Amino acid sequence: MRNFCFKLLSFLLLQIFAFAVLVTRHDTTQETNYLAATVQKHALLEQTATPKLVLTGGSNVPFGIQSPVLEKELGLPVVNMGLVAGMGIDFMLAEIAGSLRAGDAVLLSLEYDRLGGGFDPKVIAQLLEYRPANIRYLKPKHFRKVILDHGLLIAGEIIRHSLHFAAKAGNRDRAPRPRLQ
Numbered sequence: 001m002r003n004f005c006f007k008l009l010s011f012l013l014l015q016i017f018a019f020a021v022l023v024t025r026h027d028t029t030q031e032t033n034y035l036a037a038t039v040q041k042h043a044l045l046e047q048t049a050t051p052k053l054v055l056t057g058g059s060n061v062p063f064g065i066q067s068p069v070l071e072k073e074l075g076l077p078v079v080n081m082g083l084v085a086g087m088g089i090d091f092m093l094a095e096i097a098g099s100l101r102a103g104d105a106v107l108l109s110l111e112y113d114r115l116g117g118g119f120d121p122k123v124i125a126q127l128l129e130y131r132p133a134n135i136r137y138l139k140p141k142h143f144r145k146v147i148l149d150h151g152l153l154i155a156g157e158i159i160r161h162s163l164h165f166a167a168k169a170g171n172r173d174r175a176p177r178p179r180l181q
Helices: 002-024 034-047 060-064 067-074 089-097 121-130 132-137 140-173
Strands: 053-057 078-080 105-109
Touching: 002 140, 034 078, 034 121, 053 060, 053 067, 053 089, 060 105, 067 078, 089 105, 089 132, 089 140, 121 132, 121 140
Parallel strands: 053 078, 053 105
Antiparallel strands: none
16 A cells, blocks of 8 residues: 555656646737737736736627727726636636735726626636736636636646647747758
């Protein structure tokens, strides 16, 4: 029994190490899925100096508000964090809270059907696939429906994305082979 436990622990540690290596190489800069924009949105949020206006909400925000026009009229940098209503209010607020400083303003534009605090676990699962760091924004209510129900799928997708983009990067770095005639 002791030998089995040792082998099991070794196997789990190896899996955790391999997953950690792949997550550090996780790159979605070439991804075309709409929800992959979470990566660029978070980078912009971190890079924008205070004071700034942060917009958040469902799809009405990225598709309904012209941030450059608003920025010009207000004379204030605008960061549009809106993606999709399925994220839920708790997740939306958690993802911007750590980046707000004194002097920043937030415009929260919600769809009425999300006022009850609901969320779509599949949307949050996809956000985690594209930006694993988003896991820190999950609340306890998310864990059962997202991590316990979709955790292995999320991990598998993170690995698939990491391997796919690592292979693409490797192909770009290689010199083209001469064609045989």
